[in-house]
Amino acid sequence: MAKGEITHIEFPADDPERAKRFYAAVAGWEFSETDGFPGYYMFRNGEASGGAVGRRGESTGQQLRIYITVDSLEDACAAAEANGGTVVEQPSDIGGGMGRYAVVRDTEGSEVGLWQNA
Numbered sequence: 001m002a003k004g005e006i007t008h009i010e011f012p013a014d015d016p017e018r019a020k021r022f023y024a025a026v027a028g029w030e031f032s033e034t035d036g037f038p039g040y041y042m043f044r045n046g047e048a049s050g051g052a053v054g055r056r057g058e059s060t061g062q063q064l065r066i067y068i069t070v071d072s073l074e075d076a077c078a079a080a081e082a083n084g085g086t087v088v089e090q091p092s093d094i095g096g097g098m099g100r101y102a103v104v105r106d107t108e109g110s111e112v113g114l115w116q117n118a
Contacts, residue, residue, distance in 0.1 A: 007049045007115060008067035012056035016041060019053045036095050065103070067113035073102045076114050080104040091116075 013019035020041055023029045029043035031053065039059040044050040054060035070076040073091035081087060088111055089103035099118045105111050 003069060003071050005048070005069050006066050007069050008113070009051035010060045010065045010067075010113070011051065011053045012060040012062060012064065013053050014056055016053050016055050023053065061103075061111060063111060065111055065113050067101065067115045069115050069117065071116070073100055073114055073116045077102055077104060080106070083107070 011019060011023070016039065020031045023043070024031070027045070029045060031041040031043050034040060034042050037059065040052050040054045042050060042052045052060065056062055077087045077091065084107040086105045087102065088105050089101075091100050091102040093100050097118050100116045102114045103111055104114060
């Protein structure tokens with residue numbers, strides 16, 4: 001997976017079941033719940049990309065969030081801060097050895113997830 005590739009996107013939903021039906025009909029996505037992540041319904045839309053639908057403010061954030069793969073979360077967070085952004089969520093491990101994530105806010109107020117593979 002290349003550095004800088006958008007590999008995951010989260011769709012917050014007030015009604016996850018309704019949102020899953022919508023995206024299944026519109027995009028043909030199939031959803032599955034991941035062990036250890038209740039209420040977080042993942043889909044694949046490519047070999048190395050996909051995303052999830054989850055309850056807004058519970059299993060996802062409040063707004064649509066993309067995740068960009070980076071080589072080092074610490075370096076990417078430092079670069080965000082050095083270039084006018086802020087770190088919203090510090091680097092954290094995801095259970096099961098899947099990888100690590102962090103969240104930054106860019107200079108325009110958008111939240112962007114950062115992902116580092118295990």
